[in-house]
Amino acid sequence: MVIGEGYINLTQARISRNLSPGQTVKDVVDAIVDNMPGVARGPIVGTNLNSPIIHGWRLNSNTAAVQTYDNRMKDVQDAVFVPGLAPFTVSQNQMNNLTLGSDPNDLLIVHNVGTGQETHLTLKADGNAEVQSQFTVKVIGKDIELTASNSLTLSAQQMNINVSQANWTGSYTMIGEARFNGVLFDTHFHNGVTPGAGNSGPVAG
Structure with missing residues (x-):
């Protein structure tokens, strides 16, 4: 920080003082400014200047770490992600x-x-x-729901479905071959066909 003629004083002054709970933010500012000899102080204005110090404020004169009060609003076991910044x-x-x-x-x-x-x-x-x-994507859960307000599209070389019971609601359109127990739906025929209201025989092929 460079402020006119106060440059030397601001960069070389060292402060060692404790401010106790009950003093205000303005007291902290005053303690800093008082240790800048030769700097003419103008008015100090701020909305929180009269806010009291709750846990004390130490102005340290050495490089030792200062233990701050832990005022977090989360459980110590919560997972917290702090993103790092890279060049x-x-x-x-x-x-x-x-x-x-x-x-x-x-x-x-x-x-x-x-x-x-x-x-x-x-x-x-x-x-x-x-x-x-580039490998397998798995979704595992007791109940899994896929909801699309417009459409749902599945694209693959092969789809395997293994469920005990499948229930479909609504109509469907199929393009391609459909087989039931190895028999094609659209080209199969029955034997034992008789005129009238009789029943035909089983699927023959």
């Missing part, structure tokens, strides 16, 4: 090394950067969300 050159290199690629405008959680095991969880700038993996 832009480092961040840019990380983006360039992504195997699965990414948009710098997206919010990205990534593991195994630049490897064959890279995995992404992306909140995209356009409002979409993506999970990307």
